[in-house]
Amino acid sequence: MSSTMNIRRTAGALGAEILGVDLSQDLPDDAIVAIRQALLDYQVIFFRNQALRPERQVAFGKRFGPLNVHPYVAGMAGHPEVMEVVKEPEDRINFGGGWHSDMSFLERPAIGSILYAVETPAFGGDTLFASQAAAFEALSPGLQKTLEGLNAIHSAAREYSSEGHSAQKRKSMAIAEADGLAGEYRHPMVLTHPETGRKALYVNPAFTIRIDGWKVRESKALLDYLFEHCRYEGFTCRFSWEAGSVAFWDNRSVWHFALNDYPGQRRHMRRVTVDPWPTQADRPQARRAESVS
Ligand code: SIN
Numbered sequence: 497m498s499s500t501m502n503i504r505r506t507a508g509a510l511g512a513e514i515l516g517v518d519l520s521q522d523l524p525d526d527a528i529v530a531i532r533q534a535l536l537d538y539q540v541i542f543f544r545n546q547a548l549r550p551e552r553q554v555a556f557g558k559r560f561g562p563l564n565v566h567p568y569v570a571g572m573a574g575h576p577e578v579m580e581v582v583k584e585p586e587d588r589i590n591f592g593g594g595w596h597s598d599m600s601f602l603e604r605p606a607i608g609s610i611l612y613a614v615e616t617p618a619f620g621g622d623t624l625f626a627s628q629a630a631a632f633e634a635l636s637p638g639l640q641k642t643l644e645g646l647n648a649i650h651s652a653a654r655e656y657s658s659e660g661h662s663a664q665k666r667k668s669m670a671i672a673e674a675d676g677l678a679g680e681y682r683h684p685m686v687l688t689h690p691e692t693g694r695k696a697l698y699v700n701p702a703f704t705i706r707i708d709g710w711k712v713r714e715s716k717a718l719l720d721y722l723f724e725h726c727r728y729e730g731f732t733c734r735f736s737w738e739a740g741s742v743a744f745w746d747n748r749s750v751w752h753f754a755l756n757d758y759p760g761q762r763r764h765m766r767r768v769t770v771d772p773w774p775t776q777a778d779r780p781q782a783r784r785a786e787s788v789s
Contacts, residue, residue: 501782507733510627513692520552538785540745557768564769570670580764582668592754596702601652609772613737626751629696630731646685652678696749
């Protein structure tokens with residue numbers, strides 16, 4: 497770990513705060529390696545008192561992988577990879593106000609999300625996180641084995657439809673409806689983390705629409721059970737934001753939920769979302785290893 501960085505766990509299942517790092521700087525490789533390791537160890541990591549202009553948030557995010565441009569949510573002018581997550585005082589609906597894993601509706605889902613708080617309400621607006629690795633580990637060996645043999649279908653069609661939560665019209669964010677455009681993608685119901693080998697459940701109430709090869713009724717029964725199980729309080733942690741706070745979570749093993757408990761107040765965040773490297777060889781560490789061998 498970089499010599500000035502300090503890590504403080506914030507909850508039993510997941511979550512740690514990292515102190516002593518300025519994310520606006522062009523950090524040395526060993527600091528990036530330490531941050532990546534903390535993300536793998538704690539699944540969601542938090543930083544406070546940061547001052548991240550959009551271009552610095554982009555630069556930081558790109559150290560972990562290529563950045564996603566959201567297919568339905570308009571990015572910032574001049575920075576299409578930066579999504580402004582805003583709730584104005586007159587808005588009733590917030591973005592991300594249900595348990596989900598970002599971008600599981602894509603063929604190659606995002607590996608991480610980095611959210612920076614620009615303006616926070618005087619109270620409320622916390623984000624909850626739930627470890628899907630802990631959720632998997634708490635199941636019986638019998639159900640674990642069954643789930644490991646199954647795939648589920650994910651789609652943006654429901655959530656980003658005219659009826660869906662995410663696409664509800666509001667002044668604060670330009671969100672397109674996915675009607676008729678969203679594809680369906682199959683992912684394993686249990687993901688083995690490519691970097692840690694730890695297994696995690698990979699289904700979520702927003703984007704998982706059925707179990708592959710099962711009838712809708714059959715799927716619903718098992719998915720409803722899992723969705724209830726996965727949000728058990730013992731698998732969660734909660735982060736209270738201040739302007740300048742940053743959360744970086746691993747979408748491969750974490751659900752999150754943006755609380756909507758601050759009526760009449762403004763909340764303004766900026767998110768960059770990290771995609772997987774196109775191939776293992778594209779990872780900077782892999783490239784360095786090649787050049788020394
Ligand atoms: C999101 O789902 O990415 C938004 C989370 C938040 O605003 O807390």
